[in-house]
Structures are given as C-alpha cells and as structure tokens.
Amino acid sequence: xxxxxILTETHGKVGVIRLNRPxxxxxxxxxxxxxxxxALDGFERDxxxxxxxxxxxxxxxxxxxxxxxxxxKTTADVVAGKFLxxxxxxxxxxxxxxxxxxxxxxxxxFEFALACDTIIAAENAKFxxxxxxxxxxxxxxxxxxxxxxxxxxKAMEMILTGRMMDAGEAERLGLVARVVPVEKLFEDALxxxxxxxxxxxxxxxxxxxxxxxxFEEPMSAxxxxxxxxxxxxxxxxxxxxxxxxxxxKRPPQFRNR
Ligand code: CAA
Numbered sequence: 072x073x074x075x076x077i078l079t080e081t082h083g084k085v086g087v088i089r090l091n092r093p094x095x096x097x098x099x100x101x102x103x104x105x106x107x108x109x110a111l112d113g114f115e116r117d118x119x120x121x122x123x124x125x126x127x128x129x130x131x132x133x134x135x136x137x138x139x140x141x142x143x144k145t146t147a148d149v150v151a152g153k154f155l156x157x158x159x160x161x162x163x164x165x166x167x168x169x170x171x172x173x174x175x176x177x178x179x180x181f182e183f184a185l186a187c188d189t190i191i192a193a194e195n196a197k198f199x200x201x202x203x204x205x206x207x208x209x210x211x212x213x214x215x216x217x218x219x220x221x222x223x224x225k226a227m228e229m230i231l232t233g234r235m236m237d238a239g240e241a242e243r244l245g246l247v248a249r250v251v252p253v254e255k256l257f258e259d260a261l262x263x264x265x266x267x268x269x270x271x272x273x274x275x276x277x278x279x280x281x282x283x284x285x286f287e288e289p290m291s292a293x294x295x296x297x298x299x300x301x302x303x304x305x306x307x308x309x310x311x312x313x314x315x316x317x318x319x320k321r322p323p324q325f326r327n328r
Pocket of ligand 1: 136139175
C-alpha cells in the first residue's frame with residue numbers, strides 16, 4: 072500500500088510509521104489519520120511484527136490537528152462528519168505502539184503520543200495542548216489522558232494555559248519513559264521495540280491490555296482482568312517454552328502461540 076502523508080518500513084519484527092508532512096510540521100489532516108490507521112492495521116495483521124514505532128521528524132512529531140482543515144467547520148459539520156472518531160482507532164491496536172518523539176508534540180500530536188503505550192523523547196521534544204489558544208479544547212483524549220497520567224493540577228495548568236513542557240519535565244512527570252539525544256532517538260526506540268518484539272506476541276498483548284486496564288477500569292475490575300489474563304496464558308506453548316528454557320538455562324524459542 073502506498074501512502075502520501077506517512078512513510079512505513081519494517082526492521083525485522085518492528086513496524087515503523089513515520090508521520091511525513093514536513094511543510095506543516097506533520098499537522099494531522101484527515102488523509103494522514105486514514106493512512107496512519109491503515110498502516111497500524113497492516114502491522115496489526117502482519118504476524119511477523121511484534122511492536123510498532125510511531126514517529127515524526129527531528130523537528131516535529133506532530134504540531135496537532137490541521138488547523139487549515141478545521142478552520143471553517145461548523146458544529147453541524149463536525150457532528151455529521153464524526154470529526155475525530157477515527158482518532159480512536161489506535162486504542163484498539165493489540166500490539167505495543169511506542170511513540171518516538173522529537174520536536175513538537177502539540178495538541179493532537181501530544182494526544183497521539185499519550186495514546187501510545189510508551190513514549191521515548193528526544194531532548195528537543197516539546198509537549199503541549201495549546202487548543203485553548205486557538206478557541207477549542209483538546210479533542211483527541213488529552214483532557215482525560217493528561218489528567219490521569221500527570222494529575223489534575225498539572226493537567227489543568229497545561230490545558231488552561233496551553234503552555235509547552237520540555238522533555239525533562241515530561242520525564243519527571245512519568246509521561247515519557249526516557250529522554251535521549253535527538254540523534255539517538257530512533258536507535259533507542261528501535262532497540263526497545265526489538266526487545267519487546269522478540270518476546271511472545273500473545274503474552275505481550277496480554278501485558279499491554281492489563282496495564283491499560285489500570286487507566287480504564289476501577290481497581291477491582293483491573294485486578295480481575297489481570298487474573299483472568301494470567302490464567303489464559305497457562306495454555307500457551309510459549310508459557311511452557313519460557314519456563315522450560317529458564318530451567319534448562321537456555322534462551323527461549325517463542326512461537327507466538
Ligand atoms: N495545522 C496546520 N498547519 C500547521 C500546524 C497545524 N496544527 N502547525 C504548524 N503548521 C504549519 C504552519 O501554518 C506553517 O505553514 P506555512 O509555512 O504554510 O505558513 C508551517 O507549519 C510551519 O509552522 P510555523 O511557521 O508556525 O513554525 P514555527 O517554528 O514558527 O512554530 C509551532 C512552530 C510553535 C509548532 C507553531 O507552528 C504552532 O503553534 N502550531 C500550531 C500548534 C497548535 O495549535 N496545535 C493544536 C492544534 S488543535 C488540535 O490538535 C485539536 C485536537 O485536539 C484534536
């Protein structure tokens with residue numbers, strides 16, 4: 072499948088989606104979202120792929136929803152067109168998605184990074200939800216995710232002012248897993264993705280689902296989901312192989328089943 076607003080590639084068991092609208096700092100227009108969702112689906116279907124990296128350029132992960140495309144829309148337009156509904160697609164991807172963020176991750180760009188399973192940031196990364204400065208509020212999950220991940224006071228301060236935070240502040244808040252020099256960003260994200268992709272894919276999918284439940288379910292439901300998930304894994308060949316390999320002091324040969 073050929074795309075115009077993204078680039079895709081594979082590195083062994085890792086699928087890479089690179090947002091690629093350099094003239095608009097990777098602003099997220101309808102075509103880009105459609106293409107990104109198609110690429111996510113392609114990697115989700117590809118049984119050789121065990122992890123996905125979502126990234127942009129050294130200057131911008133993405134500077135938000137495309138303001139040119141939104142400017143003249145009315146409420147009737149956004150309701151009838153189900154504006155932003157297809158932004159939720161990433162939430163249904165079972166394989167881990169790692170955001171590798173350099174430069175601006177603003178508005179919808181930050182929201183997509185927050186929707187990923189973890190974020191590696193370059194030292195020049197700038198995160199923000201500046202929507203109020205252009206007369207709207209975050210609509211891609213930012214009000215909910217930032218409040219849950221960073222706490223109410225920080226989310227309110229960021230969202231009510233639209234200010235940006237740098238990579239160091241994002242790391243202190245636990246929003247990003249690690250900060251690396253910009254020239255090492257892809258290499259580090261790839262190393263992380265490769266490490267995950269080498270493990271049993273159904274086990275990793277179960278682990279991802281269980282951690283995400285911590286943010287979506289009450290504690291009792293999350294704990295029940297976790298317990299049910301670990302029970303299910305005992306029927307996998309990969310559970311038998313992983314434990315046998317440990318006891319036989321050899322590397323496991325996972326077959327993703
Ligand atoms: N939409 C459309 N075009 C954008 C864009 C966006 N979100 N962000 C940047 N661009 C375009 C600019 O219009 C400019 O295009 P031209 O060269 O044709 O004029 C080009 O990208 C480069 O941008 P700047 O000249 O502004 O670059 P800069 O280095 O001076 O500033 C910036 C960079 C601070 C990121 C600035 O571009 C900016 O503030 N962008 C908008 C950020 C924003 O408000 N994002 C939120 C969007 S709303 C949203 O995302 C809603 C939601 O939750 C779903």
